[in-house]
């Protein structure tokens with residue numbers, strides 16, 4: 001790991017963390033969290049419904065407050081941080097991106113399943129036309145080989161992405177798998193490479209640092225780890241670990257600890273523990289945001305959450321297939337048998 005290199009940190013508490021609070025963030029909470037992160041020197045702060053612009057819906061969960069209103073508060077509060085949005089083609093529409101740019105979002109992260117980069121072409125182009133930095137975000141990257149991921153990353157690069165992300169949505173990758181994907185993408189593209197890690201196997205910080213060692217230029221984290229599943233790479237832990245390792249983040253370690261303790265812990269519904277269901281996400285390779293849906297189906301149909309998650313992993317379910325969680329729970333209930 002080089003002491004001279006630095007990476008750009010994106011804090012996604014107010015987007016990935018939206019899953020953990022069932023999309024109930026308020027304007028006051030956004031003001032408090034953005035203020036604390038901005039004071040700490042976090043360069044990019046993402047604010048959107050957990051499933052991206054337009055995510056507030058029956059399928060993904062309704063937001064407490066419109067994300068455009070939250071975005072406005074974030075832009076008004078930040079003094080130096082740039083505000084980012086997440087956009088999943090099909091969940092959001094082009095007007096959402098335009099509106100976000102008008103409000104003042106500076107970074108658009110266009111997310112697709114790792115085999116579907118081609119659906120991002122027009123949205124990456126629109127983000128650039130609207131004056132935003134465009135980031136390609138390849139979700140569930142554990143599901144394909146490094147070679148196949150490279151093909152998808154190159155597509156995003158060819159559409160104009162300024163950075164391409166390897167995203168461990170299921171927190172399912174061990175260090176070797178994560179490093180192999182980052183190294184392969186890094187050597188194949190001329191744009192920046194970013195990483196987004198979930199902590200279901202307790203490897204998010206280690207994986208992020210390993211990715212940095214392979215050349216990652218941008219790293220995502222969430223304060224206190226607040227995020228889908230068992231949470232994300234915790235920002236304050238990543239920042240402190242980098243400070244000890246001589247890696248430049250530009251973030252003040254003490255101020256970041258304060259942001260975690262004083263701004264985010266008070267709104268955290270549960271501690272980010274890796275309980276049996278969170279662990280099962282990483283073990284079975286299941287999309288982090290499926291956790292709360294699976295828990296609900298478990299309560300409703302009397303089937304162990306782990307059995308539902310294991311079966312979802314076996315079937316290779318991906319984001320957008322949330323409705324299948326109920327089908328799987330019902331099937332398991334009908335079978336009356338465990339699938340382990």
Ligand SMILES: C[C@H](O)CC(=O)C(=O)O
Pocket residue numbers: 016050051052088111139140167168169170196228288289319
């Ligand atoms: C829409 C997802 O929640 C994006 C994400 O954070 C991931 O895939 O992980």
Ligand SMILES: [Mn+2]
Pocket residue numbers: 016169196198227228288
């Ligand atoms: Mn995530």
